[in-house]
Amino acid sequence: xxxxxxxxxxxxxxxxxPSSNQKDPVGVYCRxxxxxxxxxxxxxxVISSSTIQLHAPEGFKTNRNGEYKETQCSFKKVFGVSVSxxxxxxxxxxxxxxxxxxxxxGLLFTYGVTGSGKTFTMTGSPGQGGLLPxxxxxxxxxxxxxxxxxxxxKTDDKNGMDVQSEVDALLExxxxxxNLPAPKATPSRQKLDPEIADMIKPEEAYKxxxxxxxxSYSIFVSYIEIYNNYxxxxxxxxxxxAIKPKxxxxxxxxxxxxxxxxxSGCMEVEVKSxxxxxxxxxxxQKKRKIANTRLNRESSRSHSVFIIKLAQAPLDADxxxxxQDKSQVNVSQLCLVDLAxxxxxxxxxxxxxxxxxxxxxxxxxxxxxxxxxxxxENQMCxxxxxxxxxxxxxxxxxxNYFDGEGKVKMVVCVNPKADDYEETxxxxxxxxxxQEVEIARPVDRPICGFTPGRRNRNQAFKxxxxxKLEERGGPVDRDxxxxxxxxVHSLPPLPSSELTDPHDDITxxxxxxxxxxxxRIRQMMIDEYNKAANMMKSMLQELDSNLISKDNFxxxxxxxxxEKDKVIQTNKAEIERLEKKTKMQEHKIDILQKTTKIYEDxxxxxRQELETREQRLxxxxxxxxxxxxxxxxxxxxxxxxxxxxxxxxxxxxxxEMQNKLWVKDEKLKQLKAIVTESKTPGRPDPPPRQxxxxxxxxxxxxxERLPAKRSASPSPVPTATPVRPLHRRxxxxxxxxxxxxxxxxxxxLGTVLQPVIPNAIxxxxxxxxxxxKCDRYVLTHQEVASDGEIQTxxxxxxxxxxxxxxxxxxxxxxxxxxxxxxxVSSRKRKSSEGTPASGDRADGAWTDVETRCSVAVEMRxxxxxxxxxxxxxxxxRRKP
Numbered sequence: 001x002x003x004x005x006x007x008x009x010x011x012x013x014x015x016x017x018p019s020s021n022q023k024d025p026v027g028v029y030c031r032x033x034x035x036x037x038x039x040x041x042x043x044x045x046v047i048s049s050s051t052i053q054l055h056a057p058e059g060f061k062t063n064r065n066g067e068y069k070e071t072q073c074s075f076k077k078v079f080g081v082s083v084s085x086x087x088x089x090x091x092x093x094x095x096x097x098x099x100x101x102x103x104x105x106g107l108l109f110t111y112g113v114t115g116s117g118k119t120f121t122m123t124g125s126p127g128q129g130g131l132l133p134x135x136x137x138x139x140x141x142x143x144x145x146x147x148x149x150x151x152x153x154k155t156d157d158k159n160g161m162d163v164q165s166e167v168d169a170l171l172e173x174x175x176x177x178x179n180l181p182a183p184k185a186t187p188s189r190q191k192l193d194p195e196i197a198d199m200i201k202p203e204e205a206y207k208x209x210x211x212x213x214x215x216s217y218s219i220f221v222s223y224i225e226i227y228n229n230y231x232x233x234x235x236x237x238x239x240x241x242a243i244k245p246k247x248x249x250x251x252x253x254x255x256x257x258x259x260x261x262x263x264s265g266c267m268e269v270e271v272k273s274x275x276x277x278x279x280x281x282x283x284x285q286k287k288r289k290i291a292n293t294r295l296n297r298e299s300s301r302s303h304s305v306f307i308i309k310l311a312q313a314p315l316d317a318d319x320x321x322x323x324q325d326k327s328q329v330n331v332s333q334l335c336l337v338d339l340a341x342x343x344x345x346x347x348x349x350x351x352x353x354x355x356x357x358x359x360x361x362x363x364x365x366x367x368x369x370x371x372x373x374x375x376x377e378n379q380m381c382x383x384x385x386x387x388x389x390x391x392x393x394x395x396x397x398x399x400n401y402f403d404g405e406g407k408v409k410m411v412v413c414v415n416p417k418a419d420d421y422e423e424t425x426x427x428x429x430x431x432x433x434x435q436e437v438e439i440a441r442p443v444d445r446p447i448c449g450f451t452p453g454r455r456n457r458n459q460a461f462k463x464x465x466x467x468k469l470e471e472r473g474g475p476v477d478r479d480x481x482x483x484x485x486x487x488v489h490s491l492p493p494l495p496s497s498e499l500t501d502p503h504d505d506i507t508x509x510x511x512x513x514x515x516x517x518x519x520r521i522r523q524m525m526i527d528e529y530n531k532a533a534n535m536m537k538s539m540l541q542e543l544d545s546n547l548i549s550k551d552n553f554x555x556x557x558x559x560x561x562x563e564k565d566k567v568i569q570t571n572k573a574e575i576e577r578l579e580k581k582t583k584m585q586e587h588k589i590d591i592l593q594k595t596t597k598i599y600e601d602x603x604x605x606x607r608q609e610l611e612t613r614e615q616r617l618x619x620x621x622x623x624x625x626x627x628x629x630x631x632x633x634x635x636x637x638x639x640x641x642x643x644x645x646x647x648x649x650x651x652x653x654x655x656e657m658q659n660k661l662w663v664k665d666e667k668l669k670q671l672k673a674i675v676t677e678s679k680t681p682g683r684p685d686p687p688p689r690q691x692x693x694x695x696x697x698x699x700x701x702x703x704e705r706l707p708a709k710r711s712a713s714p715s716p717v718p719t720a721t722p723v724r725p726l727h728r729r730x731x732x733x734x735x736x737x738x739x740x741x742x743x744x745x746x747x748x749l750g751t752v753l754q755p756v757i758p759n760a761i762x763x764x765x766x767x768x769x770x771x772x773k774c775d776r777y778v779l780t781h782q783e784v785a786s787d788g789e790i791q792t793x794x795x796x797x798x799x800x801x802x803x804x805x806x807x808x809x810x811x812x813x814x815x816x817x818x819x820x821x822x823x824v825s826s827r828k829r830k831s832s833e834g835t836p837a838s839g840d841r842a843d844g845a846w847t848d849v850e851t852r853c854s855v856a857v858e859m860r861x862x863x864x865x866x867x868x869x870x871x872x873x874x875x876x877r878r879k880p
Contacts, residue, residue: 023438027076027409028431029092032416033117034081044416044424046080047072054425057418073428075412075435085124086204089134092409096334097138098208100310104442105406106334107398111365111431112413113423114341121413122338123285126584129199131411132281132306132336136274137200139219139308142208146455148216148322150270151176153311153329155220159254159262161311161329163322199278212312214454216322220268220309221277223284224251226393227302228360234284234304235267253396260400268309281306286590303340303364303394309333319454335398339365342423367392369430375402375437404440660786737774739799741766746782747790755780755794755817771799771807785818792817 030052032044045053054071077091096106108131110118124130129137151169154162164172223234230250238248254264271277288304313322313329340361367388374387389399401408412431414424738760757778763770771777777797785791797811 022441024407024441026434026437026439027092027407028412028435029077029079029088029409030073030075030412030414030431031079031083031088031117031121032081032414035416041418042416043418043421044414046078048078050074050076050078052078052414054421054428057421071425071428073432075431085121085128085130085134088121088411089131090206092411093131093135094138094206096407096409097135097206099407099442100308100332100334101139101142101208101211103312103330103332103444105332105401107337107401107406107408108335108411109337109339109409110411110413111339112341112427113415113420116341116413116415116420118338118341118411118413121411122336124199126199126587133199133274133278134204134206135308135334135336136277138206138208139310140274140277141205142211143217143219143310146211146213146215146217147272148218148313150272152216152322153218153220153270153313155268157264159256159260160326161331162326163313163324163329165324166321200274212314213456214319214450214452215312215314217310217312218270219272219277220270220311221280222263222266222268222307222309223281223304224263224266224307225288225302225304226364226397228357229364229393231263231393231397233263233266234287235269235280237267253393260405261397263397277308303361304338305397306336306338307333308336314450315454317450317454319456319458335401337394337398339394342427364392364394367395369433371395371402372430372434372437376433379438380436402437402439404442406439406442408439410434736776737761738776738778739763739766739770739774741777741779743780746780755815766809768807771809774799777809789818 032046032052035042041057043055043057045055047053051072051074054073056069079088079091093108096108099106110121112118120130122130122132124133149166149169151172152164152166154164154172156162225232225234231253232248233251236248251263251265253261255261269280271280285304288302310332311329312332313325315321316323342362342365370391371387371389374385377383378385378387387399387402389395400406410431412427414420414427736759738757740757740760740762742762742764744764755778760778761770761774766777775798777799779795781793781795783791783793794815794817795811796813796815797809800808800810802808
């Protein structure tokens, strides 16, 4: 059977590479923020225009020897605390705006620790506009006269740009204005918004040079944020539901036909002035995720990206209309990125949602560092490692810039206070590493083949035409031919002036007569013109007199108007001041509302946490009560149990003492009988044999015997249900094998009474493996006897197999080995010397008799020499 080959997915063509071999390093700039308080310790010093020096704060040890280590970092440009926003814009953002107007892309982002001034550098404040408003102002100052009408350029949904005629644009504008109830956009010629007017002063305005005047331009702006590695459109207008608000929808990244990344479905707003663009930005800024932390009152919890897209297309050959060709439309964009600050949760005191936000922020910044490191390694070492752009939305969105689609610049913002020293060191290392990455220089766009200067020629033609219209009082192309035709028809026609003979006397007189008549008619027209001119002059003089009188009246009215104008100007200044104050109050109100919302959220979360902890506390209290009740029950049960156990032990002890008393009574009776026998002289005759047996002394019953003492050695192996083995080796053949179980706690007595067991396996603890190899088992057990001497017992048994395949021990014999010291008699004599003699015999005779009869007494009292026990004092071997 022939197996069909598996189809493969065709490989996508690689992204386009710039044809230029020139590369530029990433421009990294450093801006130092002023200290918040004068008494704070400063750890950063600006040495030169391109170098800063970091001093370790007091108490921070960097070397093993405890010495302070100073670090120097170099940048393309260092901006100290006294550098204005205008100087920063001139060095950093102005070249990017020039490239944008000339059709090239640019990326500018701010980077640093939280609270280092990134948002102030990008946005600014009233009176001190940042990089973003100044860039917008420079763009519109440059392309203002050359902007196309609204909706001439139209964005498609695939990161491209369409162009349509002015008629279609007018129809679309009317249709949108009729459908949308939103107010119209603010025209660029109206008065500036006080908010943006305060940010940029007129003397600080910039304008780019070398703009292509034969093209039409249009500006589109979009504003997104990357929050928790999700992309949200800040300009998207959602219908808010007060009861159940819908969360914003996340956007996805796509790749266009030129392999450039873009945000799919992102709203792009066409703007016609800088203030309109800034109003759009401010509308999106109010939706941005911010929070109050311990280090920053309005800490950015997301990365914001403001995209300025410039569409330009050449004019046609007449220089009047835009060329209707989509391939001739050039789109360039400038991305202004305000990265969220890296932070440590230990310093910010973040909890819950703030910890997750900080983790995502630090993870995205870590991915950015990783991409920069791999790019640098690939360029310096010639490797071809894959750059992990897709690990984060920030790096994935801007991967085209690092691949050579535009210039990349970074402003590193640092705070010189001592608390940020460790994190500032990490930022400095990343900045120095970024400077070593080179980006391919973008290729210049092709120049259109039309003749330059088309717009100016068309404008000059229109101005000349309007001037002639003003002179003639009507359309030029219709008035001039009519006047000429009237004059030609009013004059007599010229006769034929062809001379065929030098003596012709007819043609010349006829021509002279015709010219004379034409001269007369011309003179008549001049007279009529003079007459009409005199009449006009008189009328003008009369009108002049009237105008003088009217001028006097107008002068009087102008004086009154001037006074009114002063009052109006005063009122306008007051209105502007109030508008500015209103804007500032609205800004403060927004901040207070955001802060109130944050506090309410914190209050709600704390209240929920308090309720949760109260519930947990109630549960713990209820569990504690149940535990107390259970413990009371256990204590009562244990007390009852121990009472029973104590009662049982008391009864056992009483029984033991009774047995001991009985044994001593028996000993005394026997000793008394022996002593009595030893005093009779001579050997007595044996007593007569009695036919009936003498009564034997009764031994105590099983219940009256001594209870077994609990030993300190390990207990013997528990027995199981014995099973008769199928086959056992004959014991008479000498094939028995013993398990000699000697606990580790056994003492060596050092006497000759040592048990010797041949063919034995000695173990300190019994195991199934050892039992399976042997037939007999012996346990050496030691305990202290009643007289204080050490007593050794050999507990013997047979090893049998069980039904479950295991081993069991059945005990059959106990052998007791006891060692007695010779000082017992002397001890007895000492004890008897202190008491008066109550008998006829001396103490020595009594003790000698007791010593001689101790073995017999022990046998009667159940000694080790009784029947059923083996004595191993003399080593015996079993017969084979």
